[in-house]
Amino acid sequence: MADKQIKYAVTLYSMSCEYFTGKYNLEECLKAVAEMGYKGIELVAAQMIPEYPNPSREWMDEFVALLKRYQLEPICYSAYIDMGIRSDRDLNEEEIFQCTLNDMMYASYMGFPIVRTQHAITPKIFEQMVPYARKFNVKLTIELHRPHTPSVPVWQEYMRIMDKHGTENLGIVPDFSIFQRTPHKLYLELAIKQGARKPVLEAACRIFEEGAEVEATIGKLDSLSEFEIVTIKDIYSNFYSNSADVEEMRTLLKYTPYIHGKFYYLEEDQDDTCVPFHKLLPLIKEEGYSGYISSEYEGHHFSTEVSSAEQLHRLIKMENRILYGV
């Protein structure tokens, strides 16, 4: 992957299933992605740091040593804005400031150039962090994730702040989930396992493809179970509405140092039918994007039977095929 303009990274979140079940520990996750040829690493702090939200120096030193052992580079430290941790109220400004400042300090300590935070940071606090991002020499980025799209008003504010202060230390991490369409295989299999009938779901999808709205679609189908109605609504909201247009990616690129290449399931040697990589990748290449695209496998939300390693392997192959025809 050495000389190509678009760089590949991987979020360890992709190995959620193997890590959760204990099949792989942290080191085994790193070893696995290194063997796949990945060089850049994203760490989801709340997933793999036992002392989260306050990682010990010992843990961080050990993590840095592990990266070195497998010749991996820290690229993105994924932070959360856990607004809802209290039962009585949302986090207040002081608390959001504190956790963000800490995450930037931990990221800097471990050598991550990018910190991914979430939109709930608020424009006010995001702007307060600018001098710290400069001082710590990290890029504070906000993930743009489904169900948000670039047209949600707060994103206009975030872009204004980035225009004002520059993108040297600020940025957006588009997650390809904002572009997804057509339910993926694991989604449908799980819905069927939970009681929905396959022909009914397929019929609903066909009607949605023709541009029908959700109530009209439900009206056209006979004798649906309550679960099927819920599922069809969920399919509509997740795959046939609220998606960003692929062209919107062009505007985002100006702010983008890192992309979440979100996917759920890939068949061998085939394009993704859910996330339009085949349109997005040529577009970012054409625009001259030279940041990272990070492989983010999320099928583990739907099945624990799939091999994440195999999926990550198929993604690289597909990306190389789409980008470079190899």
Add this chain to the structure above:
Amino acid sequence: MADKQIKYAVTLYSMSCEYFTGKYNLEECLKAVAEMGYKGIELVAAQMIPEYPNPSREWMDEFVALLKRYQLEPICYSAYIDMGIRSDRDLNEEEIFQCTLNDMMYASYMGFPIVRTQHAITPKIFEQMVPYARKFNVKLTIELHRPHTPSVPVWQEYMRIMDKHGTENLGIVPDFSIFQRTPHKLYLELAIKQGARKPVLEAACRIFEEGAEVEATIGKLDSLSEFEIVTIKDIYSNFYSNSADVEEMRTLLKYTPYIHGKFYYLEEDQDDTCVPFHKLLPLIKEEGYSGYISSEYEGHHFSTEVSSAEQLHRLIKMENRILYGV
């Protein structure tokens, strides 16, 4: 000390200063009291258990092993009713029940026959604990400590509960502080160090000895500083009022398996001028008391310069002299 009826124990709380400052660790405290000839040990859980209020099995196993190493016997596990730990309210019944049940379980696990709790447990919860005390084969006791005396109404209720259920698994731990009179040396020295004049305090004590009340006493003394007035009031409430009569010890003995021999400072080979051991010890001997008296040195609240070991040594000598004329 082998054949004597009244048995000596010591609370590790006596070594608070050495333990707090790190001069002695837990093992060194045990070694020190073993060398003084003590056999029975009281542990103040909230003082020496790092994982309080939930000691780990590892800590408890290690503690039991240490006792064995120094041929010491676990006698009393001192629990608290920490009613005021929350800022919004006092502990509720469920919480008091929980911590008491736990303390009895930890005590039983480590082999302590006695659990000391505090009056704030409430008669209702104390009575709820009776079946557990039987089952765990521990004696659940309540410490009667200054500023309480046996005449505080709740104590009549506790004694009724003990009369009803028997004293096989219930009891009272009188702390000799309820009998204290005349300020001890460390108290006076500290008050003087903090700015009170020695002759003024001595004059106040003389007037109190003659039976005067606090306002009258202050009235008789000229040009007192504000601090001296506060100190004189404190001396009155701690040493010249609210004390139990020594004779009240007779009623308590029926419920008493363990006594806190509280003291603050002893001169070499002299009787305590603050706590009337010279009256209390002959009384409990005459009544045939055969439980433990535990040495409880508390001078560390007033000075960190005094050797607890030397004080504990002087106490045993004084007790032997008073009880057995040796």
Add this chain to the structure above:
Amino acid sequence: MAGFQAFADYIICEKPIENVVVNGQAVGYEFEIKYPSYRGTYVSCIEKLEIAVDGREIDPKDLRFCLNHKEFLFAQIPELYSEYWFIHDNAVIRVFQEDGLAKDRDHEVSVRIVHRIPYTGYFGDYLVLDSANTKKLQVL
């Protein structure tokens, strides 16, 4: 339709139930559970935690939630925003019950965790998941 729930099958750990013994007598029993998510959470995000054993719902006053070397009442759970539940740290559910559980047969344990995902307030709301798991466990 629930994605995000694939880990619910792992809530109850495949380890035998242990009786809690004091002075030679069982006063209850305990078993272990995992938080069913790709990431850890704060204990305060648990909105409901319901335990049933052999078909009988356990009274919360007989239950303890043990994590990070501490023991909590179920009533305290909503307040524990400073207790992080790492996904590899098993919590112990302690049930107080006279004589514990009989060893002569397996027992059916059911756990239901209703939990708020603290970062999902995309439009002011939080995703609240309702995760359940039932397993037959031996008594050690």
Add this chain to the structure above:
Amino acid sequence: MAGFQAFADYIICEKPIENVVVNGQAVGYEFEIKYPSYRGTYVSCIEKLEIAVDGREIDPKDLRFCLNHKEFLFAQIPELYSEYWFIHDNAVIRVFQEDGLAKDRDHEVSVRIVHRIPYTGYFGDYLVLDSANTKKLQVL
């Protein structure tokens, strides 16, 4: 007259102040304190915690209280009834301050802890102690 206060002299630990350095630049400094009592307490029993350095009172928003491998805002202290402060565990006071503290001289640190003794409600009231300590410390 205050007994119960003999340990106040030990609040500030006799260890040098350390600057907090990120990306080669100091963003603050920290020093250690002990709980001044014969027994441990719960962090929620701290009713006031005031820090002054070189005679200047530090704004609580620039302060962090670090204990049990966790970091807290000063505003959270009254709620932390499940954080036990063992007497041999030093808490770290972190002060955010641009460039940290100069190393060319000692700095005077003052700490005031107003703390409720949780078991002293003999007649419905709690003993609340006001413990203070000042020391000159080096910067490491």
